[in-house]
Amino acid sequence: MGRSPCCDESGLKKGPWTPEEDQKLINHIRKHGHGSWRALPKQAGLNRCGKSCRLRWTNYLRPDIKRGNxxxxxxxxxxxxxxxxxxxxxxxxxxxxxxxxxxxxxxxxxxxxxxxxxxxxxxxxxxxxxxxxxxxxxxxxxxxxxxxxxxxxxxxxxxxxxxxxxxxxxxxxxxxxxxxxxxxxxxxxxxxxxxxxxxxxxxxxxxxxxxxxxxxxxxxxxxxxxxxxxxxxxxxxxxxxxxxxxxxxxxxxxxxxxxxxxxxxxxxxxxxxxxxxxxxxxxxxxxxxxxxxxxxxxxxxxxxxxxxxxxxxxxxxxxxx
DNA sequence: AACATAATCAACCGCGCGCTG
DNA sequence: TCAGCGCGCGGTTGATTATGT
Known part of the structure; x- marks a missing residue:
């Protein structure tokens, strides 16, 4: 019922992803799968909330994404x-x-x-x-x-x-x-x-x-x-x-x-x-x-x-x- | 070339659902 | 039964790029 406190946590980076962050996320998911999104950022060494990682992966980094018009x-x-x-x-x-x-x-x-x-x-x-x-x-x-x-x-x-x-x-x-x-x-x-x-x-x-x-x-x-x-x-x-x-x-x-x-x-x-x-x-x-x-x-x-x-x-x- | 405006799209926010203890 | 958690979804924002003047 309650909202996820995930994004309320302070100190986590927001905004555009850097290539380094992308690579960390890709490497981690390739090795371990995403598992729990909440736990992923820590495991992958990312200063992001899990929600942000999930969004980045599903909307941009996923290997099967079709680009173009x-x-x-x-x-x-x-x-x-x-x-x-x-x-x-x-x-x-x-x-x-x-x-x-x-x-x-x-x-x-x-x-x-x-x-x-x-x-x-x-x-x-x-x-x-x-x-x-x-x-x-x-x-x-x-x-x-x-x-x-x-x-x-x-x-x-x-x-x-x-x-x-x-x-x-x-x-x-x-x-x-x-x-x-x-x-x-x-x-x-x-x-x-x-x-x-x-x-x-x-x-x-x-x-x-x-x-x-x-x-x-x-x-x-x-x-x-x-x-x-x-x-x-x-x-x-x-x-x-x-x-x-x-x-x-x-x-x-x-x-x-x-x-x-x-x-x-x-x-x-x-x-x-x-x-x-x-x-x-x-x-x-x-x-x-x-x-x-x-x-x-x-x-x-x-x-x-x-x-x-x-x-x-x-x-x-x-x-x- | 400089500025204004429009278009685009990645990312964020907050809500609600399902699961679990 | 209920509350907390994790997650996905839809709406929105705002930075960037393209186009027009």
């Missing part, structure tokens, strides 16, 4: 996971090999967040930053959002991402507005939606609502259907949950202890490797085709997505084996 795929994975998990950076990091929670958090705050805002998408809710009553006024934002997929140049295996779902919601909202107005407006829905979402990006990729397995049939034939039969956002979200779309969970470090891995929420589905018997192995625990609903049950916050997914999960799950 995030790829478009990594970025998309972060966005998708964030839409489901919220600011659960460690959980998100569990899906990105070699990336630390701190790195992902920084990348989110400095890059992705801004990008989403520019696209007119609320980075917290992953919903378009517009209201239903003013959909048409938000057309510039919609257009920007529509180009988002193209900008990211996504992996084609990703069927629908959070942004696409947001687009679907907006499209739905627009149609609702138009439908409710019940006027013979000159507003050409088919034409407009194609312009909004691009000719080969969004509509063509949406599966037929009546047949979720049919990926060849998009919604471009919307004008053949009554408006009220148009897919609801809830239904569309289901397609986001392609189990192939998120990489399997991986350990944040080959040196992670068993108890560290235990901190990850998906307890039931993890397999642990005994890293102590083989320290060089990549301590990978896999997520064997875990349905998205299960992840959500464990990890999702009380976000918009959870509400939607709970509803979706109560229906027959098209991707369950």
């Amino acid at each position: 995030f790829t478009a795929e990594e970025e998309q994975t972060i966005i998708n996971l964030h839409s489901l998990l919220g600011n659960k950076w460690s959980s998100i990091a569990g899906h990105l090999p070699g990336r630390t929670d701190n790195e992902i958090k920084n990348y989110w705050n400095t890059h992705i967040r801004k990008k989403l805002i520019q696209m007119g998408i609320d980075p917290v809710t992953h919903r378009p930053r517009t209201d239903h009553l003013n959909v048409l006024a938000a057309l510039p934002q919609l257009l920007a959002a529509a180009n988002f997929n193209n900008l990211l140049n996504l992996n084609q295996n990703i069927q629908l991402d959070a942004t696409s779902v947001a687009k679907a919601q907006l499209l739905h909202s627009m149609i609702q507005v138009l439908s409710n107005n019940n006027t013979s407006s000159s507003f050409d829905i088919h034409h407009t939606t194609n312009n909004l979402f691009g000719q080969s990006s969004f509509l063509e990729n949406l599966p037929n609502i009546e047949n979720p397995y049919d990926q060849t049939q998009g919604l471009s034939h919307i004008d053949d259907q009554p408006l009220d039969s148009f897919s609801s956002p809830i239904r569309v979200v289901a397609y986001q949950h392609d189990q192939n779309f998120i990489p399997p969970l991986i350990s944040t470090s080959p040196d992670e202890s068993k108890e560290t891995q235990m901190m990850v929420k998906n307890k039931e589905i993890m397999k642990y490797n005994d890293h102590t018997s083989n320290p060089s192995s990549t301590s990978t625990f896999t997520q064997d085709h875990q349905p998205w609903c299960d992840i959500i049950d464990d990890e999702a916050s009380d976000s918009y997505w959870k509400e939607i997914i709970e509803q979706t999960c109560s229906e027959p799950w098209p991707f369950r084996e």
